[in-house]
Amino acid sequence: MKSNDNTLSLIQKLENQLQLHTFVDDCYLDLYLDQQDILIAWVALNPKGINYLREYGHNNTLNQLKQSLTTLIPQYWRLTDKLPYNRQANRERLLFNQNCLQQIKDPIWLYKKFEKQTALCYAKIPLDLIYLENHFANFPLVPGVIELQWIQEQINVLLKKTVIIQQISKLKFQKFLRPNDIFKLTLNWQQEKKMVIFSMQCAEENCCSGIAHYRE
Numbered sequence: 001m002k003s004n005d006n007t008l009s010l011i012q013k014l015e016n017q018l019q020l021h022t023f024v025d026d027c028y029l030d031l032y033l034d035q036q037d038i039l040i041a042w043v044a045l046n047p048k049g050i051n052y053l054r055e056y057g058h059n060n061t062l063n064q065l066k067q068s069l070t071t072l073i074p075q076y077w078r079l080t081d082k083l084p085y086n087r088q089a090n091r092e093r094l095l096f097n098q099n100c101l102q103q104i105k106d107p108i109w110l111y112k113k114f115e116k117q118t119a120l121c122y123a124k125i126p127l128d129l130i131y132l133e134n135h136f137a138n139f140p141l142v143p144g145v146i147e148l149q150w151i152q153e154q155i156n157v158l159l160k161k162t163v164i165i166q167q168i169s170k171l172k173f174q175k176f177l178r179p180n181d182i183f184k185l186t187l188n189w190q191q192e193k194k195m196v197i198f199s200m201q202c203a204e205e206n207c208c209s210g211i212a213h214y215r216e
Contacts, residue, residue, distance in 0.1 A: 007031070011039070014069055021068045023049025023061070026083050029074060032100065040100045041065075041074040044083045045127065050180050053079070053127060057138045076101060079127040081180055103130045107150060110182070112157075119158045119187040123150075127179050142177040147200060147208045151185065155196050155212060158187050163214040171210035175202060183207060 011029045018027045018041065025046040032038040043065065045053065053061040058079070066073050078100055107123035125132075125142060132140035148168070156162050177183060181202050188197040194215065200208040 010072065014041075014072060014074075017068050017070065018043065018065065021049075021065060022046075023052060023064060025049075025081075028083060032076075038076065039072065039074040040076040040078065042078045042080070042083065042100065044080050050081060050127065054140065054179050057136075057140050058128065058133045059137060077128075081127060104128050105130055107183075112154075114158055117158075117189040117191065119154060119185070121154060121185040123183055123185070125177055125179055125181045125183070129179070132179055140179055144173050144208065147173075147177060151187075151198050151200065151208070152212070154185060155187060155189075155198070155214070158189055158196070159214075161216065163216055165212050165214050167213040169211045169213065171208075172206070173208050175205045175207045177202060177207055 011031075015027055015029050018024050018029070023045055024043055026044040028042040030040060030042075032040055045061075049061065052064065061079070062077055065077070104126045107125055107129075109121065109123045111120075111122040113120045129142070131143055131146050152165055155165075177200075183200055183202045186199045186201075190197070194213060196212045196214070198208075198210060198212060199206065
């Protein structure tokens with residue numbers, strides 16, 4: 001597929017079809033700049049679409065979206081709760097091409113505050129986080145090992161150095177982290193004991209907590 005008037009007309013037609021889907025709030029389709037034969041769809045789901053994804057998973061959601069397209073199916077899809085720019089803005093196409101093929105491995109950090117021995121962070125789980133696609137495909141959730149990875153990354157920020165976690169004591173997983181969830185992470189550094197007490201919460205319920213014992 002090459003970028004020409006016929007192609008642009010087809011892309012616009014596909015966008016219009018997707019816009020009519022009951023799961024879709026907005027969408028943006030384009031050819032990948034480096035490979036003009038790759039069509040990518042960037043779709044902002046509305047609350048109904050987000051709820052469907054949470055209940056039935058990424059692949060089932062894509063199958064529902066694909067059913068609304070009659071002429072061509074994009075090779076790659078990105079799902080979000082909101083497109084980052086106005087659909088007519090030039091910066092959107094640049095951002096689209098910078099990010100459309102990248103695997104999403106991190107939460108969307110909304111707020112971070114680091115003090116001498118404590119940290120408070122808020123983040124949202126992206127709809128197309130790579131770990132959600134195949135981890136309980138019909139009931140997507142963030143694996144516990146990934147939660148611990150994110151926690152260790154923020155511990156390194158708090159301590160202003162990279163440390164090795166030797167042991168995690170009193171570790172508890174109590175509530176699943178799901179697509180589009182917003183979670184709060186708190187850290188309490190006890191420097192003399194070389195340990196960090198951590199707690200991750202969602203909707204005021206504990207998701208993950210424990211004590212990380214480290215060595216430098």
